Amino acid sequence: MQKKINSKQITLDSHKLNMETIVMEKIKSGKVEMKPRWYFVAGSILMTAGFVGLMAGAVFLVNLTIFLIRKRGPGYGRLEMMLDSFPFWIPIVAVMGIILGIWMLKKYDFSYKKNFHLIVIGIITSIIIAGLFIDYLGLNDVWSHQGIMRRLYQQSENSNPTPGWMKNGYEIRYNDN
Template sequence: MSENNNNGNSIKEKIIERIKRGEVKMRPKFYFLLKTILVIFAIFFLLFLILFLVSFVCFHLRLIGLWYLPFFHPKFFWFYFKLLPWLLIIFCLLLILLVEILAKRFSFVWRKPIVYSLLVIVFFALIGGLLFEKTGLHPHLFFQTREGKMPLMAPLYQHFGRPPFGELNRGIVEEINEGRFKIRTFGNQLLEVYFSENIPFTEIKEGDSVVVIGKKEDGVINAFDIRKINDSLREFEKRMFRGPKRGFLK
């Protein structure tokens, strides 16, 4: 018993001696409280940024039509590999890792295996991002930047909000003839789509939104797949062709 007391006194004396030598600095409680508040604020800010970027990725995939192609279908897998915004996805993963590092400062997080907390953050990002995308914020910001407002956001929407004009095209049907129809795309291009009778797709009419997959040459697409879509970007599409252009998607 006395030996334990001696050890305790010895440790106490060593700590006091280190404090006297300036090797250990005393911090007020306010310092630790402020540090905790800043960490919590940083975590919430990063989570909001993650939700914003994940929702933007969803918006981007709808905008280019990739959202409506089956991921595991061998015919479309290359489209995903080529058109996914990998830079944004990698950045989101880095932000998730940073949130995990900050959250580990709290006992209810570091006591759990890292896999569990990472899965919770990823699940939150995916579900929250999908819900965030439904708010219609990104179409609003898209047009704000397109009209010359919010210049800090413009690079994001100019680069990633710009549909690729290649084998994958989303647009509005403008004219229908036998074996072909015309669509107007987000770049305000009028493309003629030819298709064979063996392509199964829902009957379309003028004004419908469609995603057309096929080789494009000189304004003509020979489609090998056509998908009719009806989503929250329908009004966004219509506004694209009547709002001010300002050369945004030329």
């Protein structure tokens, strides 16, 4: 009995035949090479370190924001003054850090298997709680008076509303008087 051959099957088979040859040729000739193992290990380490660093940075900046609100805070009836002089770049950078961290988290395998919205809410809540907890422990008061953070805290406390680079090149100078 004669077997019926359809044209689609012929096209598919020719694709298959060519593909195997083309791909293996590229591999054997060295045109296509496997990326080394360390490339993936380094990528994974950098990704994790980047995520941890971003989250730590976000906690620190959230804490700094809480510290500044407490120092200049609306509780003393100085809301308008606080809004005028508050260094808003600190919470903005914190939020950007969180967004970048979440974007990085999406690259991990588990992100689509779990409830990602819940993970995001968990991360944001943890960052805020950690910032409040550091404030509660009074660590930021210690940091603002001693150690390597002292300068940053004091600068932020007496700072301009926005740094020069956020003012399109116009740096605002305040008189101490």
